[in-house]
Amino acid sequence: MTDCRALLEQATAHHESGRLTVAEHLYRAALALDGNLAETHHRLGALLLELGQSDEGLDHLRRAVERSSSTAGYWEGWALGLLIARSAQQALMVIDQALALGIDTPSAHSLRAQILGAISDQEFLASAEIGDTVLGSVTGSQVSADNLGSESKKALPAHQSAKPRARSRADRKRGGRASSNPVVKVSAANRNDFVSLLLQGRLEPAESFAQRLIERYPSDSFGWQAAASVEMQRLNYKAALPLMHKAVELSPEHSECLTSLGNILRELGQQSEAIAYFRLAIKSDPDCEGAYNGLGMVFQDLRRIDEAISCYLRALQIDPNQPKAHSNLGSAYRSKGLLDLAVASCNRALSIDPQLMIANNVKAASLQDLGRFDEALACYDLGLINASDKNAAVVYSNRLFLLSYHPDKSPQEIYEAHLEFDRVIGAPLRGHWRPHTNVRDPERRLRVGYVSPDFRKHVVSYYLEALMASHDKRQVEVTAYADLAREDEVTARFRTYADHWVPTNGVSDLDLAERIRADGIDILVDLSGHTALNRLRTFACRPAPVAVSWLGYANTTGLRAIDYVAVDAFQSVDASDALYIEQLWRVPNPAGVYRPSEGMGGVGSLPAEVHGFVTFGTLTRGIRMNDRVIRVWSTILQRLEGARLVIDSSSFVAEKACLELAERFAVHGICPERLSIGCHTPPWDILRSLDITLDPFPHNSSTTLFESLYLGVPVITLLGHLIFSSRMGGGILAGVGHPEWIATTEEEYIEKAVALASDLEALARIRANLRAEFEASPWRDEPGFARKMEQAYRGMWRRWCEHGQGPADLR
Structure with missing residues (x-):
């Protein structure tokens, strides 16, 4: 085997240097030593294609697949070889077979697109009665055999190489493409x-x-x-x-x-x-x-x-x-x-x-x-x-x-602005609404589609992963519509939770809507709202019988085409309904579940016992640091001599941003020495340095509050009246069993913070017990939450089956 490997390496070196005859002899010698080594068949096949010996070359590319059918590059190489040999239909069959067997790589999909393009070219040129020479130059130029051969050392097709679709050596010498026909130029x-x-x-x-x-x-x-x-x-x-x-x-x-x-x-x-x-x-x-x-x-x-x-x-x-x-x-x-x-x-x-x-x-x-x-x-x-x-x-x-x-906009103003989105963006797409043909069986297994750009390491994954991992697949069949610029280890886990994984990069909103309709999705879940890379225009086409918004956006979408927003009773009071175009579907408290980040570490001792003063803090971004928040937090510091405030997030990387924020506190008499403003990542040691977390308002934090509680840090929050975004902090604390930390006025917020900071013994007890309380709370009951959401989906579906319409159809 060692001799075979040595021959293979020598052959590759000669191949890449253009000494094709020597390379061919060495490849064949390596095969004589070990005829079952897939890599040798792959490389020899590529070289033979380069030499114009298509039949034998394709035979070796096929043998590489037979000997290692799980290697994506061998399937792609075989299909690419067929394409080079002007057998585009056979190439399509091969790549489709690979995809059916789970060879689901971006390069395979890219190659399939190339093949379809070549088939289209052949049909066009044939219908135009253009000669075989031109047909050969168009199809053959898709990828040169030389390029396939030069990359064979990696068992990958040419279109994955660092220099894709480079001209063949002969082409490079001529300085043009492989065609003797004169090129007539567009004027x-x-x-x-x-x-x-x-x-x-x-x-x-x-x-x-x-x-x-x-x-x-x-x-x-x-x-x-x-x-x-x-x-x-x-x-x-x-x-x-x-x-x-x-x-x-x-x-x-x-x-x-x-x-x-x-x-x-x-x-x-x-x-x-x-x-x-x-x-x-x-x-x-x-x-x-x-x-x-x-x-x-x-x-x-x-x-x-x-x-x-x-x-x-x-x-x-x-x-x-x-x-x-x-x-x-x-x-x-x-x-x-x-x-x-x-x-x-x-x-x-x-x-x-x-x-x-x-x-x-x-x-x-x-x-x-x-x-x-x-x-x-x-x-x-x-x-x-x-x-x-x-x-x-x-x-x-x-x-x-x-x-x-915005701290100065009323809930009604915010609601009306969201309705304008539907008038301008949603209404023109209602021409795409069509009757749904989904089987109206209220108890059958549901096809649930999750639409998100965040199936990766992202705050959304802390909640969504727990749900998708815990779904009862007897009840739901899950399709993930993933708009990802990059994938990571979290993406790999999400792929295992989905029955179907559909990359949506580069797919238009309207085409995605048609794909969702063709997939027969029953319940389509928006996980973005108005955050980046959302697909609300797809939802505006109403591609599924039931559409629900959950998790990604703490407000109404304003979109008539979405039937429901999944919330819990704490997050929305009865008066909240008037501020949502969607119908609020109230899930038993709480309407969420949180999975802590890996590597957060232990709780640690109470910082105040070490430093002799209380440290308040927040990990919020600058968008939540409005003048009301700064005034209230400054008042707390004024009431507690020696207390410090830590503000740590990506908004405060630059020194200038830190100085400007400090100046806003200085207006209220807080000197810079009492503030620590900056950005550290990961933030776990910063959180461990806090005695109490302060939640901003009117738009509360969410993930950083969970992180605080998990690390033993109590939270003071201000409960808003109507909008979910202003009630998130209260909902989190209620779910973990600490409603006493929820204030309903700014004055009460100040008093609760001062009282908690004034009792170090209580803070020490809280710190010692809070993680255990959090772990025992419904926020950590992943299977329980999955059952609640499945019951919600089932209820929405039964309603549609009964009436053949959803709330969106009746507005």
Whole structure:
């Protein structure tokens, strides 16, 4: 076996150096020693395809699969080989067989899209009676056999390589693609005509024009690029992908095509491939600012923020007047908590392009993180004036998210603003409402669909994972519609909880609605509300008989198409119903469950006994730090000589943000020495340093309160009157058995905090017992909560079965 491995390595080295005959002899010698080694068959098959010996090459690729049927790369290599050999239909059968066997990789889906594109090309060219030579050049150029061979050492197909779809060695020597046919180019006038249609937003005429260009100039990449651009404007990235692949295959060194392909792949969540294409674009044109900008966006998706910033700065070095790069730089600065820099970058972007919606959004979000609510609101209002139809929903959602935190807006004002979202965004989509054909059996197993961008390490997972892991699969069949830019170890666990996993990156809202309808979902659950990457436009199409909002947003969605909001009796009093367009479905208290983060550690002793003074604290973001909160917390510190306050979150990374917050406390007579403002991650030691957690208002915290209780830190909260967001803290404390820490007025809040801080013996007892109390509470009863939610789903379903309609249909 060692001799075989040595031969294999030697063969690979010769193969990669272009000494194909020597490599072939060595591969065959390795097979003679061990004919069952799948890797050898795979590599030899790739080489033979490169030499034009398709039949034998495909036979070896097939044998690799037979000997290691669980290796994704071998299936993909076989399918790719068939595609190169112009057997696209067989390639489709192979890749579909792989997917059916659980080879569910992004690259497999990407390859399937390529294959479908090739089949479409063959049908078009055949119908147009174009000669076999051209047909060969179009289909064969999908991926070169040389590329498959050079990557065979990794048992991966070429489209996963660091340099995807590079030209073959012969092509590189000729400086062009593998075709002897003269290329007839699209005229400058035609190019300008198409661009004009696209800029005017006339997508149907633009699509028709692009198709005519493809028909007349099939060897010019512009037509394919144009058709892809139309689909990108429609946010239909899956449809754009094979079109842009074709453009790149026709112009493999065209930096603009390479950059556009990278952008499409990023939208589809295929980050590694996107990075490869952006780097190819930069290699082709070192001054391609668009490629640097796109590369930065991928790095930002992957939370590699410093690398993203470097890319944006390089893009701006090339073109200082590129507004999108300034805007993206602002977004990256915001991710690092450098909020003033974020605002400055967005201002620069807007000075170049006053109508750049994304820059306005990032600026507003940064201002709200700084607690500058009215300035942020003005930004969103300006954004609504300039937003296109496709972007208006994003601006509305961001604006509504801010209003839910605004300390000076009444519940009625906030409610009416949410209704406007339905009038502007929801109502135009009601034309997509159609009768549902789901079997109206009230007791059958339910198909439940969860829609979220947060099936990963995210605060939503602390609650959702516990529910999905505890579902009774005899009662529910779970489909996860996952819009993920990146996956992690938490995603891997979520995949095991779902019966069906549907990636939705790059899928338009309308196409997703059709997919959900085709999947026969009975209960569709929104887990985002108006938070980032929500799919409320999909819900507005009413793709399932029952739609319910839970967990991700502590207010009404405002969307008529959603039937219910799942809450508990504590979170919503009877008067709350008037502030929700949805019907409130009250789950027995509490309407949630919390799974602590890994690695939080033990409780620790009472800090006040060590330091001689009481330490209050919060882990809240700056958006909750309004003037009312600062005044009340300052009063508490004034009442307790020597007490300290810790404020720790990602909003306070920058020293300037910390100083500005300290100045707001100074207005109330609190000196900076009594404050500790900053950001630490993970925050567990910060929490252990607290004696008492203070909950902000009117929008309470949630996750940080659970974390406090789990680490033995009591919480003082102010209970709001009507909206769920103002009652979360009270609901959490009631569920853990400590309603005595719930205040109903600001004055009572102050008194409860002072009284608790004045009794160190009581604080020590609380700290010693609180984790055990929390563990014994309903908040930790995962199976119990799953049964409650399943009963809620069943009740909603029975109601629909009885009437054939839900509350949304009757509004």
